Amino acid sequence: MSDHGIGAGRYVGQAVQRKEDPRLLTGHGRYVDDVTVPRMLHAAFVRSDLAAATIRSIDVSEALALDGVVAVLTGHDLNGIAGSMQPSMNVENSPFPCAPLRPLAVTDVRFVGDPVALVVAESRAVAEDAAELVFVDYEPTPAVATIEAALADGAPLVHPEFGTNVPVDFPMPADPEVEALFASAAHVVEHRIVQHRYNPVPMEPRGVIAGYDNVTGELDVWLSTQGPHEARLTFSRLTGVPEQHVRVRMGDVGGGFGQKFFTGHDEQVVVLAAKHLGRAIKWIEDRRENLLAATHSRSDLADVALALDADGRILAAKFDHVEDAGAFPVGGLGGVGPFVSMLFPGPYRIPKIWWRSRIVCTNTCGRGAYRGPWMFETTAREEILDVAARAVGIDPREIRRINVVADDDQPYNTATGMMFERVTPATTLEHATQVIDYDGFRATQAAAFAEGRLLGIGIGLYIEPTSSPAGSLGVEAAKVRLEPGGSVTVFLGTAAHGQSIETTMAQVVAEHLGVPYEQVAVIQGDTDRTPFGGGTGGSRTAVIAGNATRLAAQRVREKVVEVAAHLLEAAPEDLEVADGRVAVRGTPSRAVTLAEVATAVHNVGGVAVDVPRVLEATGRYETQGMTWSNACHVCTVEVDRVTGQVTIGRYVVSEDCGRMINPMVVEGQVQGGVAQGVGGVLYEHFVYDDDGNPLTTTFLDYLLPTAVEVPRVEIDHVVTDGGNPSGVKGMGEGGAIGSVPAVFNAVADALSLVGATVLDQPLTPLRVVEALEAAGA
């Protein structure tokens, strides 16, 4: 079923250069902090420095007295006028309870960073000065900073409103068949697998400018976001300003990785303050706030068990998962919880599984989406597989070969109710291990070990759910318009923040309308100009927006052909459109340009009344279920036995994201995702002490990988039709998924040479040294 022969088009499938680049390379991008609006004020938050405390009083008098301060707002000013702060997905019918959100803490605070007041002033500097002069009298109360502490008997409650720290507990009933398989299996492995807390960290922190006009009733917002339309709905519900009077715009956005997908808490507070004061307010988050209070991610654990037969064939699995939602998760509680368990089988035949999914609240920053929000399933599965391989006594590649879902198995229904088709995990496993010369590496590893050096190799194999059919996220519309001069404008509800959508969607239009790429411009990020759309995230743009765009372009082309047929006195079926010209097939001299077509349409008497006279069309695409892409990551490492330092050697990805619109963009997404996974496993860790005090709120403590640490990624493409008109699959998140177990397993493989084991991340030099010492190596 794998088809490597899907040909590229004239534009689609080509590594065309990006339309975004000239402005971004010359300093002419426009990010939210680059925007200035008349009479704009500036805001700074006063945030809790305790993880849990009762508020006795808040004294704003000194702050208010400072020159240049316009207002110091507390919950007493804003909470009573706030509508719902939940994103659309959680407003109605959500099976999960919503955290008790409020704009500003009034009675008590629930994490370090919890906003207590908002200072609004003539300048940012004055706002920050005044924020220091707001005095909050706290009575500290006990906090829970970890999953274990939150689950403990008699633990203090993060949200007394819930009456529990476990607002979501989704257990399957005990399954006697699973128990029987475990009881009789030749091998059983079980481990607690922990993934530590690490964060999206876009280079551009969050930011907003909100202005409200008391006379017109218009709320005008500039936002660093992944979804302006969702933000508009949120702001409308929050402020009570009707949707049609809310405009949300974004310019360039400096990365999001999920953090800006749902509208954040703090942005909502600023919007509410602008409505309240009737003034425009700018708030630009600083790095400390971004690390402390934007969103946190990962932070999962699971007790995982596999039952295997004597050859290493998986018979059954157990997956008892707990996800840390922090205090106020952004995007709703339970956004991914049970989905993690449902995806746990991944690309393997696991006939029987028991799972349980719990979500706990802790007195920490709220969880938010991060590139593959559910990816703990891959971490847990791929890591336990290597443990199982060692227990059975076979190579980690072999255990995957034995259990992988083959082409002939598809469509394949997992024991958790997922249906996989058009995926190629077996092929990518073979390709990736061939490219890296897996067998050759084993020989190198043995030779190095003979000299006392520890080399290792690790595999991460996964299936990535993309373009999910979840509510408004499963639909996208695109509008394409032929302009009078023959150029083309595309209006999309997407919200690019690095994904090259101006480029890729222009490629799609150029291909399907028949115009030069240079003549196509893509407009996004303005709710007044673009069709409603769910935003850019969830690896949904290529499939959903891409097919909508394709359809719109085809419809405009049909109209163009009809008009041209009239102008050329030819039959529509004899015409072809290319390079911005419509010509009679076989007689290229009989042709009109698209400008001539547009001119005819836009002028009185240019065309007969019965031909279409609007050169504009909207396409809508609704995803037909999940589109699955897949990849295999393999990497090699060397572990320094003295320092515990891990150095990555080679890194190979074999991936299948269907037909590619722009291979350069695809590879950039893979490389960027891998860097984030490498950072997560080896360096990045947001640390709290036991009382919930954050310890890593600068880039000196929260370590992002640099060019020295991130490996070169070698990429192999397997191309299988995606099963939609364009044949594409989403792929934006996978790099950050497969990389985590690939790096982890490589280190574990190296350590296994001397009998040392690691089960927790991050693999800091200290943890590696401790593992070596524990093994006496």
Place this chain on the structure above:
Amino acid sequence: MSEHDVRLTVNGARQRGRVESRTNLADFLREDLGLTGTHLACEHGVCGACTVLVDGRAVRACLMLAVQADGTEVTTVEGIAAPDGTLSPVQQAFMECHGLQCGFCTPGFVVTVTAFLEANPDPTEAEIREGIAGNLCRCTGYQGIVEAVKLAATRLREGVDA
């Protein structure tokens, strides 16, 4: 807060301003001069997004006070391309090698790499990686950036117009 007059040359144009002593060079460039190409991603000297050239040397504009720049010659990312908008060889190579995605780190990289290649016109890959290790990018995984530096170095050495 005391205020000071500063005079400096920015991208070839003479500028003067009055700044508080605590105003850093990045804020002065962005807010007083409207040169918003210089970005702030950490404001504590780690990420390199705010890198500008001061008298030809790459400097973190978030760590330098505007008053310290008095009398200097500053080049920001807006001053790297030709006046007609033609990209510099470094910028052109970033475009061809997909050395940027969201573009937020890009001004800092363009300025850093411009200075780096002047000091080391024929770097090895390891030297390139070391040379840009003071700049953080969260999107690209650095691969396109490293390729861009190689390409720009080759073209600059060969004197080939970008």
